[in-house]
Amino acid sequence: MNTNETSQTTFFTKEFTQNPYPVYEKLRETDPVFKVMFPHGEFGWIITRYEDAVEVLKDPRFSKDVAKRYGPENQSIFVNNMLFSDPPDHRRLRGLVQKAFTPKLVADMRSHIQEIADDLLNNIGSRDKMNLIDEYAFPLPIIVISEILGVPLEDQDKFRLWSNYIIDASNSDHAEMFEQHAREFTEYLTAWFAKVRENPGKDLISQLVIAEESGQQLTENELxxxxxxxxxxxxxxTVNLIGNGVLALLEHPEQRDLLIQQPELIHNAIEEMLRYNGPVEFSTSRWALEDIEFRGQNIAKGELVIVALDSANRDDAKFKDADVFDITREKSSHLAFGTGIHLCLGAPLARLEGEIAIHTLLARFPEIQLQTDVTQLEWRPGMIVRGVKEIPVQLK
Structure with a gap:
């Protein structure tokens, strides 16, 4: 493959976004460490094979710290967190948050998440159609995280708008709106922190604010x-885990029927949904801290490196019949939540939410079907999440 040709005509097009897997398959075979022009105008490397992906995600020579690459004056407030930091800052920031996502605390949320799922489906009433994303896949996790953090649920639509623009910032069509929405989000949070300082509660934001004030050095920007x-x-x-997962079942009705007949397969099914068409297509950015020779390619100091997680999860060298969606597949070591020190700390919660949401949906509406041709679905732009904007379904 020619780098420039593939960059301009294959990657990041509408066709690629709809189905990137044939491109990934070719790259894994012929050019697994591939230099490409990213939408924001920077050349960098995409890692497509599973074994290489694991190595890069764990290699400390690839830094997550934006300040090390561009200087602290050029970094957005949205990267002042554990996802975009290296040790020791990473350990400090993650430690402040992970106590809210322990296995016990997550398990204790099961009955409440079940109530939320039931309420959302009860709201459908006697209707026989719904938009799966807007009416179910989005509200369920935003209710849960809003309650954990202690932010007002009535602001969920604002969170969704701000999130979409921040996540899709790599899409040039959204770039000019990013600054406005980033400023609005920052102003909202700053005002909310002020309220919490006046009257802290038991929510996670209160804990973080208190931690900041008790000398644990959580700066305002870090907060x-x-x-x-x-x-x-x-x-x-979780929005895209539910959306992509249900979509995979609708595209493979024999798998949907099997899951209805054997609901105990839901744990396996969630893992397969995460592997088969995961909700996070690319890892967030890493930069080489030094010149690195990697799989025959010379990655220069400062160059951008991104792992194609969804490509790694379709690598036949790791997963037998990787392009086959099979909910009976034994639990796999997929990379949907990353690996290494930056493994997603919310993974247990996302799994639980996905499990409850999909199990409840199928129990309530076993005849659910896609209301449109799958080729008509519009996939979200940008380089991080992989998900569909709307999924119209027939319920009965």
Whole structure:
């Protein structure tokens, strides 16, 4: 493949966004560490094979710290968090947050998440159609993360708008709106932190504000960065896990029927949904801290490196019949939530939300079907999440 030709005609087009997997398959075979022009105008490397992906995600020579690459004066507040930091800052920031996502605390949320799923489906009433994303996949996780953080649920539509523009910032069509929405989001959070300082509660934002004031050195920018990450990542991954997962079942009705007949397969099914068409297509950015020879390619110091997680999860060298959607597949070590020190700390919560949402939906509407041809669905732009904007379904 020619780098420039593939960059301009294959990557990041509407056709690629709709189905990137044939492109990934070719790259894994012929050019697994591939130099490409990214939508924001920077050349960098895409890693497509599973084994290489794991190595890059764990290699400390690839930094997540934007300030090390561009200088602290050029970084957005949205990168002042554990996702975009290296040790020791990463350990400090993650430690402040992970206590809210322990296995026990997540397990204790099961009955409440079930109530939320039931209420959302009860709201459908006697209707026989719905937009799966707007009416179910989005509200369920945004309700949960809003309650964990202590932010007003009535502001969920604002969170969704701000999240979409921040996540899709790599899409040039959204770039000019990014600054406005980023400023609005920052102003909202700053005002909310002021309220919390006056009257802290038991929610996670209160804990973070108190931690900041008790000498744990969480700066105002770090507080903004951490909370914005939790709001965005706290619902985006699950929205697309539910959406992509249900879509895979609708495209493979024999798998849907099997899951209805054997609901105990739901744990396996969630893992397969994460592997088969995961909600996070690309890892966030890394930069080489030094000149690195990697799989025959010379990655220069400062160059951008991104892992194609969804490509790694379709690597036949790791997963037998990788392009086959099979909910009976044994639990796999997919990379949907990353790996290494930056493994998604909200993964257990996302899994639980996906499990409850999809199990409840199928139990209530076992005849659910896609209301349009799959080729007519519009996939979201941008370089991080992989998900459909709307999924119209027939319920009965």
């Amino acid at each position: 903004l960065g951490v909370v914005s990450l939790l709001i965005i990542a706290g619902h985006e991954t």
